[in-house]
Amino acid sequence: MDKIWLIAQREYLTRVRKKSFIIMSLIGPLLTVALFAVPILIASLSDKDKTVAVADAGNLFSQQLPEAKEDLRFVRVSPELAKAKQEFKAGKYEALVYIPKLDLANPTGFQVFSRKGLSVTLERDINRVINQEVENQRLAQSGIARATLDRLKADVDLQTVSLSEDGERSSSTGVSTGIAYLCGFLIYMFIFIYGVQIMRGVMEEKTSRIVEVVISTVKPFQLMMGKVLGIAGVGLTQLTLWVVLSIGINSAIAGSISPEKIMQSRVDRTTAMVRTDTPAEKAAKKETNVAAKMVTALHNANLNVPLLVGCFLFYFLGGYLFYGSLFGAIGSAVDNDTDTQQFMLPVTMPLILTFVVSQAILTTNPNGTVAVWMSMIPFTSPIAMMMRLPFGGVPMWQLGVSMVLLVAGFVATTWLAGRIYRVGILMYGKKVTYGELSKWMFYKG
Known part of the structure; x- marks a missing residue:
């Protein structure tokens, strides 16, 4: 056993004294955090306010355009496709949505124009708002209000017990x-x-x-x-x-971006007047609620x-x-x-x-x-x-x-x-x- 111990000691000391071991031990947790944080940071930096032009020849949005949400807003342009394309080229629009005269029973012919290429996220958002408006009009024809349908939907919070x-x-x-x-x-x-x-x-x-x-x-x-x-x-x-280093980094990050501090900073920025939250504040509150749910889930896991x-x-x-x-x-x-x-x-x-x-x-x-x-x-x-x-x-x-x-x-x-x-x-x-x-x-x- 003495010889085994001497060999193990030599192997241990030889490796822990290497600069590569010390460097990787110190920057390993930082690399792990960066692996998850950098993509989010890049995505947040690359996100900018996107304006989508809507050529509504079919009067799908005759009453009002979709509400602006987070970094996306819609503006109305000429319903004629040729003029709409000219306005799109002259303006700083991310995309142009053309809504033809449509049959609600079989809505087809929608087109989306972009300068270089349409991102998957933007295409999904445009597709979502169009589908939602088509559903709203179908519900209206059937005599059902969207608010009534939303009240019928349920989001049950299921608690699991072992x-x-x-x-x-x-x-x-x-x-x-x-x-x-x-x-x-x-x-x-x-x-x-x-x-x-x-x-x-x-x-x-x-x-x-x-x-x-x-x-x-x-x-x-x-x-x-x-x-x-x-x-x-x-x-x-x-x-x-x-x-040890990961716990320290996590504690430092959690201390600066905890849900409580996020909510407190938002309260400090609000006035005493009662007013409707802006889309950005709604999104921030939603993110805070998600973080709070994650903390609650960890607490309730009872591991x-x-x-x-x-x-x-x-x-x-x-x-x-x-x-x-x-x-x-x-x-x-x-x-x-x-x-x-x-x-x-x-x-x-x-x-x-x-x-x-x-x-x-x-x-x-x-x-x-x-x-x-x-x-x-x-x-x-x-x-x-x-x-x-x-x-x-x-x-x-x-x-x-x-x-x-x-x-x-x-x-x-x-x-x-x-x-x-x-x-x-x-x-x-x-x-x-x-x-x-x-x-x-x-x-x-």
């Missing part, structure tokens, strides 16, 4: 799904990134012949275990830094946080140790990156399969037969079980059996990888096949 042996517990399917995907993705990413590091590290030592000197003082199995444990420590360190955190750390490490030894065995069996492809696919296929199945089965039926079996098999359990736990209802015996099998799988794969490692680490210039690997497992000595 019934278990521990009693009733409120839940949120959306929050559970988000946490399930987050946990599964982190484990998936960690296994791939640091598993490949083990493989490349073994390959570098093998091709540079450094390993020939090292194994004169330690056994190949001890060398492999030291690498696996040392790089595991590197991954945990980086994950901890990401979590078992200690259980989730403990299980995440277990499957996080267990999945890495299970696959890390296999990646080490692959690195010892080959001499270059090209040769790793034939062995990488069988090892990584269960992980990829779990992610493919997760969207169709694991998150839609987390307690179904497929989900239960995938959460038991060590090849798929690190991701599958963590995608089941946020939904609740996982019996403790299933969780216990899954953990025991994962530990047993780690011991088995470590032994198997050690048998391959002790032979492959000194094998040079030979194309290895699966048949050759099977022979290495049973070599004596």
Whole structure:
């Protein structure tokens, strides 16, 4: 164990002292935030007030044009198409909508003109307001007012409650799904990134012949275990830094754009007079309500946080140790990156399969037969079980059996990888096949 500890310590310190590790640990959370924030920022900067000209030859909007909403407004131009096109070219309009004389039973012949190309969002907005006005006129012909129809519509706020042996517990399917995907993705990413590091590290030592000197003082199995444990420590360190920095960044952002501050800033800007909100204020209030609903959903999810955190750390490490030894065995069996492809696919296929199945089965039926079996098999359990736990209802015996099998799988794969490692680490210039690997497992000595 002393030799394994020394190797793990050397692997750990060598990697955490690299500038690339320090830089990625610091900017990793910022890159994650930027991944979601930059597209929104670009979209907000690119959005500008759009004015759409309406040539209403069919008198569809005879009473009034659609109300201006957020950054979109409509203006009336000549109903004659030729004159309307001239006005469109002379003005600064985003698009020209031509409404022909139409039959409400079969409204056809609508046209939209633009200078370069119509955006999907603008086309959807124009299509929505035209469809709504056609519906309004059809309702009027039928003697039904739009207000009456709107009153008949319902928007029920459904509260989900989990019934278990521990009693009733409120839940949120959306929050559970988000946490399930987050946990599964982190484990998936960690296994791939640091598993490949083990493989490349073994390959570098093998091709540079450094390993020939090292194994004169330690056994190949001890060398492999030291690498696996040392790089595991590197991954945990980086994950901890990401979590701490992400919490700090999230707290700073939440403190500046919290729903309460948004509402307070709007109250400060309003006058004492009672007046109708502008479209921009309505949109802002709607966004605030959405944010408030998200906060409420997180609060009402009533997740078992200690259980989730403990299980995440277990499957996080267990999945890495299970696959890390296999990646080490692959690195010892080959001499270059090209040769790793034939062995990488069988090892990584269960992980990829779990992610493919997760969207169709694991998150839609987390307690179904497929989900239960995938959460038991060590090849798929690190991701599958963590995608089941946020939904609740996982019996403790299933969780216990899954953990025991994962530990047993780690011991088995470590032994198997050690048998391959002790032979492959000194094998040079030979194309290895699966048949050759099977022979290495049973070599004596």
